[in-house]
Amino acid sequence: MRTAASGSWVPDDGVSRLPAGEVHAWEPGRNATVCGVPLRRAGLARFPHVEFSDLDALTGGSGDRVRWTCPRCLATTGGRRTLRRWTRTGPRP
Numbered sequence: 001m002r003t004a005a006s007g008s009w010v011p012d013d014g015v016s017r018l019p020a021g022e023v024h025a026w027e028p029g030r031n032a033t034v035c036g037v038p039l040r041r042a043g044l045a046r047f048p049h050v051e052f053s054d055l056d057a058l059t060g061g062s063g064d065r066v067r068w069t070c071p072r073c074l075a076t077t078g079g080r081r082t083l084r085r086w087t088r089t090g091p092r093p
């Protein structure tokens, strides 16, 4: 499961965009979040390179830009702290 968020930021190393603000789980190829929020109508950006289950590691310490994580998406994906590799949907292009 990947990530959709209401905002984004780029860390000091500048490698890639990371989610900020309100965060949902999102499955690539869909136009809505896992909990059913339409991405475009809600103004959510897609982060196909960010695993939803890895958000804790990404936002811990100095970079905590995530204000709210959707509890429905958390429940559906089994929570952030469980790194379930089998949720990967396929090889990277």
Ligand SMILES: [Zn+2]
Residues within 6 Å of the ligand: 023, 024, 025, 033, 034, 035, 036, 037, 070, 071, 072, 073
């Ligand atoms: Zn959600």
